[in-house]
Every structure is written in structure tokens, then in C-alpha cells.
Amino acid sequence: DGIFNTLIDGYATVRNEAEALRAFTRLKESGLVPNIRTFGPLMKLFAMEGKMGRVRELEDEMQLWGLEHNKVTLSTVMDGYVQLGEVQKAYETFKQLSGPRHRPDVVAYTNIIDAFAKGGDMDRALELLADMRRWGVKPNQSTWTVLIGGWGRQGNLQKAMETVREMRSSGLYPTVVTFQCIIQALCNTGQMVKAAAVVDEMEKVGVAPDIQLFTTLMDGYAQAGDVTRALEVFKKLKGMGKELDLQVYSALINALSKVGRMQSALAVVGELRAAGLRLNATVYNTLLDGWSRRGDVWEAAEVLEEMELDGVPPDVVSYTTFINACCKAGDMDKAVETFDLMRSKGIEPNLKTYTTLVDGWGSARFPNRAAAVYDEMLAAGLRPD
RNA sequence: AUCCAGAAAGAUAGCAC
Numbered sequence: 001d002g003i004f005n006t007l008i009d010g011y012a013t014v015r016n017e018a019e020a021l022r023a024f025t026r027l028k029e030s031g032l033v034p035n036i037r038t039f040g041p042l043m044k045l046f047a048m049e050g051k052m053g054r055v056r057e058l059e060d061e062m063q064l065w066g067l068e069h070n071k072v073t074l075s076t077v078m079d080g081y082v083q084l085g086e087v088q089k090a091y092e093t094f095k096q097l098s099g100p101r102h103r104p105d106v107v108a109y110t111n112i113i114d115a116f117a118k119g120g121d122m123d124r125a126l127e128l129l130a131d132m133r134r135w136g137v138k139p140n141q142s143t144w145t146v147l148i149g150g151w152g153r154q155g156n157l158q159k160a161m162e163t164v165r166e167m168r169s170s171g172l173y174p175t176v177v178t179f180q181c182i183i184q185a186l187c188n189t190g191q192m193v194k195a196a197a198v199v200d201e202m203e204k205v206g207v208a209p210d211i212q213l214f215t216t217l218m219d220g221y222a223q224a225g226d227v228t229r230a231l232e233v234f235k236k237l238k239g240m241g242k243e244l245d246l247q248v249y250s251a252l253i254n255a256l257s258k259v260g261r262m263q264s265a266l267a268v269v270g271e272l273r274a275a276g277l278r279l280n281a282t283v284y285n286t287l288l289d290g291w292s293r294r295g296d297v298w299e300a301a302e303v304l305e306e307m308e309l310d311g312v313p314p315d316v317v318s319y320t321t322f323i324n325a326c327c328k329a330g331d332m333d334k335a336v337e338t339f340d341l342m343r344s345k346g347i348e349p350n351l352k353t354y355t356t357l358v359d360g361w362g363s364a365r366f367p368n369r370a371a372a373v374y375d376e377m378l379a380a381g382l383r384p385d
Numbered sequence: 386a387u388c389c390a391g392a393a394a395g396a397u398a399g400c401a402c
Contacts, residue, residue: 005390008390009390012390036390037390038390039390040390040391041390041391042390043390043391044390044391047391070390070391071391072390072391073390073391074391075391075392076390076391076392077391078391078392079391079392082392105391106392107391107392108391108392109392110392110393111391111392111393112392113392114392114393117393140392141393142392142393143392143393144393145393145394146392146393147393148393149393149394152394175393175394176394177393177394178393178394179394180393180394180395181393181394183394184394184395210394210395211395212394212395213394213395214395215394215395215396216394216395216396217395218395218396219395219396222396245395246396247395247396248395248396249396250395250396250397251395251396252396253396253397254396254397257397281397282396282397283396283397284397285397285398286396286397286398287397288397288398289397289398292398316398317397317398318397318398319398320398320399321397321398321399322398323398323399324398324399327399350398350399351399351400352398352399352400353398353399354399355399355400356398356399356400357399358399358400359399359400360399384400385400385401
């Protein structure tokens with residue numbers, strides 16, 4: 001009976017929205033009745049992308065079929081709000097799970113704890129941890145890792161490590177994700193020596209670092225301006241014979257671009273292509289920024305053109321980066337031209353785009369133009385942060 | 386081993402610090 005559900009789930013997993021919806025339509029056209037497992041994957045598909053409007057449509061349709069939310073679908077909805085940073089809405093959804101008939105399970109709790117941890121409200125996160133334990137719901141590795149990640153994001157290594165101890169004393173062991181959260185905390189606080197020590201440590205306790213962890217580490221070195229060590233990590237990864245993905249290459253390209261080593265960055269691009277990977281907008285934007293930092297507006301413009309030719313249309317980050325390059329080079333005409341161009345392509349400038357332009361006019365000593373752009377920003381409904 | 390419709394981690398832009 002579940003052939004269409006399986007299909008929908010498969011397409012949802014690979015994020016093929018069109019096919020997933022087509023399978024859903026075919027299910028209904030075949031005279032079959034969708035069930036809660038039909039809706040779950042569809043909701044997840046939209047929730048992951050933050051398309052909560054579409055999620056609500058599915059909720060309505062679910063009702064029409066006489067289906068009620070269960071803990072899985074509600075957790076999915078909650079996760080959508082977490083992705084969007086809408087903590088309050090996430091919490092309201094969470095409360096729907098705490099009716100007289102149901103109690104939130106460990107996934108739901110982990111979800112809501114994650115919402116608060118991501119929002120920086122660790123007090124509330126800990127309250128919910130206490131609450132779940134009060135109800136006899138045992139935190140698992142994900143729950144602990146969410147908390148450790150929350151402390152890590154705040155750069156509170158002390159609390160992060162305390163939480164690791166608490167996790168261990170409850171009989172659970174840190175996973176590679178847990179270690180990665182700790183390493184990220186160390187990187188964010190500039191403690192690269194310790195970060196490297198943690199990697200050694202985890203190898204000793206038998207948790208193998210993976211590509212994502214090495215990417216985090218490389219990025220840490222990049223932020224510290226230590227390209228040499230970033231390159232060492234990359235070489236080590238290659239030596240391990242692991243299959244490298246676009247993000248590792250991208251992190252290295254970023255490390256090189258940030259210090260102006262564009263020829264080396266391009267060499268890495270060559271490697272990436274040789275490995276059968278294609279550049280995406282992030283990688284192109286990284287290169288764009290590299291040229292911008294060198295003050296090379298011409299090369300930056302080349303990258304923009306190349307993106308179009310390669311079928312990777314420039315996005316808001318690309319244009320903002322390029323506008324920044326123009327501003328820094330004192331070419332405000334080109335900056336404004338680009339600003340108009342992006343809008344004509346239907347790409348809405350965001351807060352960073354406006355700030356770049358305002359600042360550009362300011363640096364160029366045209367306070368009136370700066371103020372005009374600022375007003376335009378407000379008129380567009382954007383508030384300065 | 387269990388589970389597998391739901392939860393945790395990695396790369397790009399501005400200003401301020």
C-alpha cells in the first residue's frame with residue numbers, strides 16, 4: 001500500500017519537490033487515500049526550506065482528509081520554525097505536543113532545546129532539559145550535542161566541556177558531531193592549539209574525524225590567518241584517501257582568497273574540477289571576494305560573467321560582494337549600476353547590500369547619497385541591526 | 386545490535402566590535 005508513500009519519501013529525501021508533489025498527485029488520482037506518512041515527508045521537504053506557508057497548506061489538506069497531527073509531523077513543523085529562527089512559533093508547536101493524550105518525546109524535546117540554544121537562550125534550553133528529565137524522557141546524544149553546540153556558539157568552552165562531562169556521566173559518549181561542536185567553539189575563540197589537541201584526543205578514544213570536522217578545523221585555521229596549517233589539514237585529508245566534497249575545497253579556496261593568494265585558489269579550483277565537482281554560487285562568491293579584496297574589480301567582474309555562462313546565476317551575495325569591490329575601488333557609478341542590475345534581475349538587496357552601499361557613499365564623502373540609500377532601505381522594510 | 390515519515394555539525398558578502 002505504501003508505494004506512493006515510499007516514492008514521496010524518496011523524492012523528499014533528495015529534495016526533489018516537483019517529483020514528490022507529482023507522486024502525491026498520482027496517489028490521489030489513483031483513488032488512494034493519503035495517510036499521515038504521506039504528509040510527513042512532504043512537510044519535512046517544505047519545513048527544511050523554511051517554506052512554512054506550504055507546510056500550513058499541507059496541514060489544511062491533512063485536516064480535509066480527517067488526519068490529525070502526530071508527534072512526528074508536529075516535530076517536523078517545529079523544526080521548520082527552528083530553521084527560521086522563529087523560536088516563539090517553535091515553542092507554540094512544542095506545546096501542542098504536550099496535551100493530555102501525548103507527551104513530547106526525546107526528539108521533540110531535542111528540537112525545542114535546539115531552538116532555544118540556537119537563539120542563544122541557554123537558560124530556557126536548560127529549563128527544558130530539566131523538564132524532560134522530570135517527565136522521565138532521557139536525553140540522548142543529539143540532545144547533549146545540541147546543548148554543547150549552543151555553548152560552543154557562544155564561545156563558552158567552560159560550559160561546553162562541563163556539558164560533555166555531564167553527558168559522559170549519564171553513560172553517553174560524544175559523537176563526531178559533538179567533537180565538531182567543541183572544535184568549532186575553540187576555533188571561534190581563537191584556540192587553535194587546543195582544537196588540534198582535541199582532534200588527537202578523539203582519535204585516541206576511537207572516534208574518527210570525518211570530512212566535516214576537518215572542514216571546521218581548516219576554516220578555523222583560515223580565520224586565524226594560518227593558511228599553512230589549513231593546507232596541512234587538506235593534505236592530510238587527501239593522504240587519507242577520503243573523497244573530498246565541495247565544501248572542503250571551498251573552505252580551502254576561502255583560506256587562500258582571504259590572504260590574496262588567488263593563483264593558489266585557482267589551482268584548487270582546478271583540482272576540484274578534476275575531481276568531477278562543479279563550482280556552485282558559494283565557491284564563485286568566494287573567488288569574487290578574493291579578487292575584490294585585492295582591489296581587482298576587473299577580475300571580479302569576470303567571475304560574475306563566468307557564473308552566468310556556467311549556469312550559476314549570481315545571487316544576492318555575489319552582487320553585494322561586487323558592489324563592495326566597486327565601493328572600495330571608489331567606483332560608485334559601477335556600484336549603483338550593479339545595484340540596479342541586480343534588482344532588474346529580481347534579486348532583492350538585503351541589509352548587507354544596503355549597508356555596503358551606504359558605507360560606500362559615506363567613504364566617498366557623499367553623505368546625502370548615503371542618507372538617500374539608507375532611507376530607501378527603510379522604505380524596503382529593512383531595519384538596521 | 387536496534388532503528389530508519391521527525392531532531393544535532395562544516396564553506397561565501399557589509400558595518401560595528
